[in-house]
Amino acid sequence: MALRADLLPALAAFESAARHQNFAHAAEELHLTASAVSHHVRKLESRLGVALFQRHARGVSLTAEGRQLADAAGSAMADMESVVRSLRVARTEQDRVHITTLHSLTYTWLQPRLPQFAALHPHIRLTVDTEVALTRFDEGGPDLGIRHGPGHWPGLTAHHLMDDYLFPVASPSLPGVDAVRDPAQIAQLPLVSDLARQGWHDWLRAADVHGVSLEERYRFSDSTAALNAAVHGLGAALARDKIVTPYLAAGVLVRLPGPALKARWGYYVVHPAHKRLKPAARTFIDWLLALPTDDTHA
CATH class of the missing domain: 1.10.10.10 (Winged helix-like DNA-binding domain superfamily/Winged helix DNA-binding domain)
Structure with a gap:
C-alpha cells in the first residue's frame, strides 16, 4: 500500500x-x-x-x-x-553576524550606534568579539572585523570606514590645566600615553612645538585605559577623536589648545577575500559604511 x-x-x-x-x-x-x-x-x-x-x-x-x-x-x-x-x-x-573589533572603538563609537541598526534590522543577531589578540578569519571564525591600520592586510578585503585624528585632552580638575593657553604649555603637564604608533612627539611637532622635554608619566597598552587615567586626573592624554567623543560630551575631559593631527592609520571594515559574505554580514557592512563619520576638526 x-x-x-x-x-x-x-x-x-x-x-x-x-x-x-x-x-x-x-x-x-x-x-x-x-x-x-x-x-x-x-x-x-x-x-x-x-x-x-x-x-x-x-x-x-x-x-x-x-x-x-x-x-x-x-x-x-x-x-x-x-x-x-x-x-x-x-x-x-x-542571521547572525560575528564581528571582531577593538574594545575602545566598540565601547565609545560602535555600541551607541547599534540601537539604530537593531531598529532597521531586528532579525539580525550580532556577536561582537573584542579580544586584544588579532583574530584569525578561519572557518567558523568571525564574518568580518573593524581594524585600525594602514588599510591593507594579506587575504583580507578592506573598506575604508573613517579616518582618525589626534588631539590633547585632560580632566578639567587636573592641576594647571586652567592656565594652559598654547600647545607648548601642555608639555609642562604630566602626560599619559598609550602604545599607538603616533604619540606626543608627533603631535607636538605638528603643533610647531620643539625643544621641550616630555614627561610621559603613565603609559597604558589600551587607549580606553589611557583616557580613563586622564579622567582621574593623572595627566593630559593624546586622544583619538572617535574614542574620546563621549568623554567630551559628558564633560569629564576637555580638549586642550592645539591642532587635530590626522593619524597615519584609519579604521577599516575587513573580511576574508576568499569567502562569500552571507547577506546579514553584507547588510551590516553597508550600514557601517553609510554612517556619518563627522570628520570635521578645527
Whole structure:
C-alpha cells in the first residue's frame, strides 16, 4: 500500500499513542481529544488491515505489528526532527553576524550606534568579539572585523570606514590645566600615553612645538585605559577623536589648545577575500559604511 498524505495525521497520532502507551496522553501532546486519537488509530488499522493496539480495561498496549510500525515511525520522526532542528540552526546562523573589533572603538563609537541598526534590522543577531589578540578569519571564525591600520592586510578585503585624528585632552580638575593657553604649555603637564604608533612627539611637532622635554608619566597598552587615567586626573592624554567623543560630551575631559593631527592609520571594515559574505554580514557592512563619520576638526 502506498503511503498517502491523508494517512500522515493518523501516523502522527499513532506514533504519539505508541510512545505514551496511552491515548489520553497522546491527545494532550497533540492538542486533540482522546476520541480523535482513537479515530486516527482505527483509520490506520483499517487501512493496514492489522490491529496495532490491544485494548483492555487498563488501557492499551502494542501488538507485534504495532511495535514494528512504532519503531519505524519513531525513527522517522526523530530523523525529521533532527533535520528540522539543523535547518532552524542554519537559518539562525545565517542571521547572525560575528564581528571582531577593538574594545575602545566598540565601547565609545560602535555600541551607541547599534540601537539604530537593531531598529532597521531586528532579525539580525550580532556577536561582537573584542579580544586584544588579532583574530584569525578561519572557518567558523568571525564574518568580518573593524581594524585600525594602514588599510591593507594579506587575504583580507578592506573598506575604508573613517579616518582618525589626534588631539590633547585632560580632566578639567587636573592641576594647571586652567592656565594652559598654547600647545607648548601642555608639555609642562604630566602626560599619559598609550602604545599607538603616533604619540606626543608627533603631535607636538605638528603643533610647531620643539625643544621641550616630555614627561610621559603613565603609559597604558589600551587607549580606553589611557583616557580613563586622564579622567582621574593623572595627566593630559593624546586622544583619538572617535574614542574620546563621549568623554567630551559628558564633560569629564576637555580638549586642550592645539591642532587635530590626522593619524597615519584609519579604521577599516575587513573580511576574508576568499569567502562569500552571507547577506546579514553584507547588510551590516553597508550600514557601517553609510554612517556619518563627522570628520570635521578645527
